[in-house]
Amino acid sequence: MRYNSVLSISRISAVALLAAAFAIPVYARQTQTGDNAQSTPPSAADQQQPSPAAQPSLTEPKEGFWGRVNPFARKKWVKQRLDPINDRLSELDELNAKNAQAIKDVDERAQAGIRQAQSSADQANQTATTANTQAQTANSTAQQASSHVDQVNTTVNGIDQYHQITDLDVTFHGGTISSDSKQKLDELAASLTGREGYILEMEAHSPAAGGAGLESSERLNDQVRRYLVEEHQIPIYRLHAVALGNAQASTSGDQDSKPERVRTSSVHVRLMENSLAAQASATPPSAGVSN
Numbered sequence: 001m002r003y004n005s006v007l008s009i010s011r012i013s014a015v016a017l018l019a020a021a022f023a024i025p026v027y028a029r030q031t032q033t034g035d036n037a038q039s040t041p042p043s044a045a046d047q048q049q050p051s052p053a054a055q056p057s058l059t060e061p062k063e064g065f066w067g068r069v070n071p072f073a074r075k076k077w078v079k080q081r082l083d084p085i086n087d088r089l090s091e092l093d094e095l096n097a098k099n100a101q102a103i104k105d106v107d108e109r110a111q112a113g114i115r116q117a118q119s120s121a122d123q124a125n126q127t128a129t130t131a132n133t134q135a136q137t138a139n140s141t142a143q144q145a146s147s148h149v150d151q152v153n154t155t156v157n158g159i160d161q162y163h164q165i166t167d168l169d170v171t172f173h174g175g176t177i178s179s180d181s182k183q184k185l186d187e188l189a190a191s192l193t194g195r196e197g198y199i200l201e202m203e204a205h206s207p208a209a210g211g212a213g214l215e216s217s218e219r220l221n222d223q224v225r226r227y228l229v230e231e232h233q234i235p236i237y238r239l240h241a242v243a244l245g246n247a248q249a250s251t252s253g254d255q256d257s258k259p260e261r262v263r264t265s266s267v268h269v270r271l272m273e274n275s276l277a278a279q280a281s282a283t284p285p286s287a288g289v290s291n
Contacts, residue, residue, distance in 0.1 A: 162199065162272040170224055170267040177223055185224070188271065189232035197274035200234070202241040204267045213245030216265065224267045 168188065170181040177185075192198065202224055204217035221241040228234040246262045 161276075162274050165198070165271040165273045167268065167270040170220075170269060172220065172223075172265050177227060182227070185227060185269075186232070188269070189228060189234060192232075192234065192271075195273075197276065199238050199240055199272050200228070201270045201272055202239065202267050204241065204243045204265075205247070205262045206245055206265050207262050209246055211245075214243050217243035217245050220265055220267050224269065 166188070168181075168184045170185065171178045172181075173179075202221055204220040204224075206213040206216035206220065208216050221243055225236070225239050225241060228239065229236060248261060
């Protein structure tokens with residue numbers, strides 16, 4: 001019984017001390033507030049200011065017993081503190097969304113510009129390739145035209161250029177062509193089959209002097225022409241003859257050599273060929289050797 005009485009007195013004392021501990025700060029706070037209100041008289045400016053209900057408070061609202069944040073705050077108080085933060089976060093989300101959309105729009109425009117630039121570059125490259133091909137074609141055409149012009153010039157310059165292929169002397173026996181000479185003419189005519197670009201030059205000589213020699217040499221040319229045309233169908237326009245009578249001429253081609261004296265009647269035949277007109281023709285074999 002005595003132990004229980006002592007325990008009860010101890011509890012009562014602890015409660016009293018605890019109540020005193022809570023009461024003293026409250027009393028001190030109220031006393032300080034009252035002293036401040038009594039010691040500081042209101043000024044004229046303070047009398048003209050609106051009431052605290054009309055003017056917003058610049059201090060943070062205080063919660064809890066000690067005027068600080070209560071660890072066990074209510075949901076309403078927490079919501080009041082979190083709403084501004086949530087609003088700010090919402091604004092930041094909207095700003096990030098706008099920035100992301102702006103970046104996407106810029107990227108799309110950039111990609112479109114890149115595609116357009118690439119398309120223009122491809123088109124320009126294709127145009128350049130086409131122009132290069134046309135230039136190469138034009139260059140090839142110009143080269144062909146130049147080659148053709150050179151060929152034409154060569155042809156024109158070589159139209160009257162003939163060179164000797166072979167020659168022979170036609171002799172006469174009793175005023176007619178000898179058998180040996182006819183054989184030479186037959187061989188020459190056979191080599192002319194299918195040939196183009198040739199002519200036959202004939203120079204007739206006679207030992208007679210004056211007009212008699214010219215007439216005699218002209219008759220010799222006529223016999224040779226008639227034989228080639230009638231026997232071998234040589235075109236007349238390919239036969240070119242001249243009657244020289246007893247005129248002395250050098251047969252060696254050397255201008256300084258002394259001409260030989262005409263002693264017998266003969267016709268000197270030379271086969272002349274134009275190389276441009278007879279490129280595909282075969283060179284005929286020699287029909288004989290000059291006497």
